[in-house]
Each structure stands twice: as structure tokens, then as C-alpha cells.
Amino acid sequence: MTDLLLLPGDGIGPEVTAQVRRVAERLTPVLKIEERLFGGASYDADGSPLTDETLAAAKAAKAVLMGAVGGPKWAGVARDKRPEAGLLRLRAEMEVFANLRPALCFGPLAEASSLKREFVEGLDIMFVRELTGGVYFGQPRFIEALPEGGKRAVDTQVYTTAEIERVSRVAFELARKRRNKVHSAEKSNVMESGLLWREVVTDLHKREYADVELEHILADNAAMQLVKNPKQFDVIVTDNLFGDILSDEAAQLTGSLGMLPSAALGVAGKPGLYEPIHGSAPDIAGQGLANPLAAILSFEMALRWSLGRATEADRLFAAVDKALSAGARTRDLGGDLSTVQMGDAVLAAL
Ligand code: IPM
Ligand code: MG
Numbered sequence: 001m002t003d004l005l006l007l008p009g010d011g012i013g014p015e016v017t018a019q020v021r022r023v024a025e026r027l028t029p030v031l032k033i034e035e036r037l038f039g040g041a042s043y044d045a046d047g048s049p050l051t052d053e054t055l056a057a058a059k060a061a062k063a064v065l066m067g068a069v070g071g072p073k074w075a076g077v078a079r080d081k082r083p084e085a086g087l088l089r090l091r092a093e094m095e096v097f098a099n100l101r102p103a104l105c106f107g108p109l110a111e112a113s114s115l116k117r118e119f120v121e122g123l124d125i126m127f128v129r130e131l132t133g134g135v136y137f138g139q140p141r142f143i144e145a146l147p148e149g150g151k152r153a154v155d156t157q158v159y160t161t162a163e164i165e166r167v168s169r170v171a172f173e174l175a176r177k178r179r180n181k182v183h184s185a186e187k188s189n190v191m192e193s194g195l196l197w198r199e200v201v202t203d204l205h206k207r208e209y210a211d212v213e214l215e216h217i218l219a220d221n222a223a224m225q226l227v228k229n230p231k232q233f234d235v236i237v238t239d240n241l242f243g244d245i246l247s248d249e250a251a252q253l254t255g256s257l258g259m260l261p262s263a264a265l266g267v268a269g270k271p272g273l274y275e276p277i278h279g280s281a282p283d284i285a286g287q288g289l290a291n292p293l294a295a296i297l298s299f300e301m302a303l304r305w306s307l308g309r310a311t312e313a314d315r316l317f318a319a320v321d322k323a324l325s326a327g328a329r330t331r332d333l334g335g336d337l338s339t340v341q342m343g344d345a346v347l348a349a350l
Pocket of ligand 2: 244245248277
């Protein structure tokens, strides 16, 4: 059985996942690793961003780690064959509805943030982004031509009680093991789905998690509070689209988008999907400039959440911290290490 399926994908994906492989081979040589094409690379080779074989391999593995997908090369491809469509299908088919996105500021990187040190030093926020519903998947969605000229585009934001409840449960459970506080972000002032979101979270909290501190916050205010006073947050649970946006914002607080990992989890016992939250960065792809730490830390999350190897996860986390303390910096962090050299630095610290 495959322990870890690597899906390098596009752009900087292959470069950063190559460093994951080096780390895994050193830290956990017993893991059986398999690798497959995904996204645009899979489309180019097989005409589909996610083939049935790759999907079957993903479901059969213990954990799946993706690099990144997409790029201008596939901008003209039909929507259902785009690299991003492959990723959305993978998330949906794996039923990984809870996307954990930690925004953690490593001490040595407090200077790399665009905010003052006192605002970000020690920052530790956990986003729980709903990942398999909302406007990313809602039907109908289409673009139609209008008889009078011009076009009309429709996306649908849709959530059910069950979808909101299961992701909120993950947030409350995580908060209990952290600083016991959940912010639930939506737009209940303008959206029906926001109203239901608030209602379901409130009910669940009352029924089962009254010991956890809960605060409802409008998503736009959350965006503002994240740069005003980010340390007020512990766990933030939110929908698919707001989670996408707010987690990018929070990532930058911690110094660089190149630092943040994520874990997408579903039903217990099923494989998790691990992804750096950065994209394929076509502007720097193939140049050896990308920061591999988001991918390496995604592997750290896989060790912890899917592979039952918390000790190795702790060692890897400490190694990343040590490499950063020793001054290892890729370009996004203001340094000049290449992708491979950052991999070297983590291996040396290990
Ligand atoms: C992310 C990415 C994806 C998303 C894209 C690549 C489809 O931005 O994981 O945050 O929007 O979910
Ligand atoms: Mg995103």
C-alpha cells in the first residue's frame, strides 16, 4: 500500500515536492512513496487534469501531497479540463471537507512580515476552511449569451446544515486543544447562506461546545481585524471562498505565502490531502527560486494527521525552525538560497 502519493503538478510544484521527497527519504525511509502527474501536466500527457487511475491511487494511499496546479499555459482550456478543475474534483472525491490552514509565524521570520514585529511574533492562527462546498461547487453555474448582447455569468453559493455542522465541529474540536476560541466568519448581513451558517454554528455551539468561546464575525471585518490585531484569533472557521481569501491574507502576515502548509481532512480513516497554500507561481517556475518550506511543512502535517508519525513530525518541524534560525532564507524571505539549498538546510538541521 502506498503511504504517500505525491502529485507535483505544475509550475513550482515539481520543484518543491522534490524537496519533500528528499526530506521523506531521509526522515522516514520506510514510507512507500508513489508519484503521478496531476493538473496541467496530466492534461498535457493524458488529456485530463485528474485521470481515473490517479484518483484511484489517491483514494488508496494513506496521504496525498500536492505541489501546485495551474498556469497561463492552460488558460484557454475548457473549464472542466483545467488544472484547477482537477484539484476541485480531487478534493470532492476524497471528501476532504475540512481544510486546516495554520498561519504560524516562525520566530526568526517575524522581520519578514509586512506588519510590525509585535503584531506577528508568536502568531498562531488555525483556519478551518470548508473545502468541498459553497460557491466552488454550487449549481447552477454558467455563462450565457444575452439576446440583447453581452453575457450573464452565474455562480451559486450553497450550503446545507450538515455541511456547516461537520466543518464547525472540526473547528470546535481543534480549539479545545488550543486556546479554546473560535471565530466563525460569514456575511450573514447580506447572504442567505451566511444566515444559515451563523444559525448552525450557534446551535452546535449551544448543544455540544458551550465550553468553547465563540464569536461570530463578518468576513470583511475579519479581513480587517487580521491586519489590525491578528493575535486576537485562535481558530477561524469559514466557508470555501472566504477561507481561500482570508488564508492568503494571513499567510502574508507570517512573512511569506511560501511558508504555509495545509491539511484537508475528511472522514476519519480516509486519506488526507496536503497542499502548500501557495499557487504554481509561473513567474518563477523552473528557476529554482521557490521556497519549498510550505510543501515540506505540508509533509509535516501529513506525518501528524494521516501517517501516525507525530514524533517524526515534531523532528521535522524543529528542523525547519532550526534552519530558519540559522539564517536559511529563500528569495521570498529576503535571502538568496535556491529551492534545493533550502532543502539542504532542512536536511542538515535534521
Ligand atoms: C487554494 C488555491 C485553489 C483554491 C485554486 C488553485 C483552485 O487558491 O488552494 O487556496 O482556490 O482553492
Ligand atoms: Mg487560494
